[in-house]
Amino acid sequence: MNAPQQIPEGYRLDARGRLIPEEQIRPIDQLRDELVLSIVDRACELRDELRDFKADVFSEIERFVETSAAEYDVQVGGKKGNVQLVSFCGRYKVVRAIQEHITFDERLQAAKGLLDECLREWTADARPEIATIVQDAFRVDSAGNIRTGQVLSLRRLDIQDSRWLRAMDAISDAVQVTGSKSYVRIYERVGDSDQYKPISLDIAGV
Template identity: 40%
Template sequence: MAKLVVPEGYRENALGHMVPVAQIREQDLLRDEVVRTLAHDAKLLSEALREFKERAMQDVEDLVRVAAEKYGAKVGGDKGNLSLVSFDGQFKVVRSMAAVITFTEELQAAKALIEACITRWSDGADARLQSLVMRAFKPNTKGELNTKAVLGLLRLEMVNFDGETDAEWAAAMDALRDSIQTSGTTTYFNVYERVGVSDKYRHVALDLAAVG
């Protein structure tokens, strides 16, 4: 469906209605200008970051290929992690390959078993432990689980008074392990700059939260 053409002297509101500019509050117009300007600039930055990542991937791949050809080697399969440092040691580029982990329906079985353990332990279990365990299954605002928190449950050891691992907890961990599924890999690029003449490097922030 073609987007409606906004007549001269009107603005389209969030409901799709045409509103005369003369009837719009000055504060609303000012807010609209600020939001639109920031959104436009953000889209340009996002596109620049996308282009940077594509160029970085290609440049590093070319560097690896040149090195391989020098020794008559063929490079294929998993690209792996790399740390590249400039000749003067001032800059460092790190390529990291991370597995994309998802969970199958067996995670629900693990959650049910863990909840049963928490209920059974409720009289004697540390409330902070209960909170830690169940927080792992709390989705974020996007409805996604915190993969690191879920996998962190595998490091917890739950033993009975006789020193043996709790059978129900062990079954929950088996279900959790079986639910883990690798669905691909994600490539990350991080750039660092050396701090003075030290052996420490400062991360060059490429996300808003880390800037300033």
């Protein structure tokens, strides 16, 4: 990795990588450059503070969960699972959320084959609504990926056909957890209502 270019005093680096004497740069361009660099420096400081804050919050929540479990002589393993913590006054709420990334292996194709068998028979008996639900579930998104939530939602349908049940088993077996992301969300209750409003840590939402 190349070391950053040293900029001599009285010069500035332009967008093409050339050293330009400051006396050749218009004052308004110099002022714009100083403003942008100042904002970027402050943004980087905030980014680092947020990163440290997030790490601290996760550690503190994990320690609290372990402390709470210790009251019942239970050891909790790993950091999986959503946790919701509410202040004593009920005004504030902190949520640790774990979002798993799910994909399907080749067994999803077996499930689709079983469902197609069901649909071929059922559509002859005027059950088009089920066909629409199944076909919609197996549509891909704009990136060409199977929409996992839609496929998994098929398991909530109360259908007792043996082929359907085998297809639901195949869907369950096909699920592969390929990763997860952890989030912390902080909420404040709005007035005297039961509704909580997120305390935004996103610059666009502040």
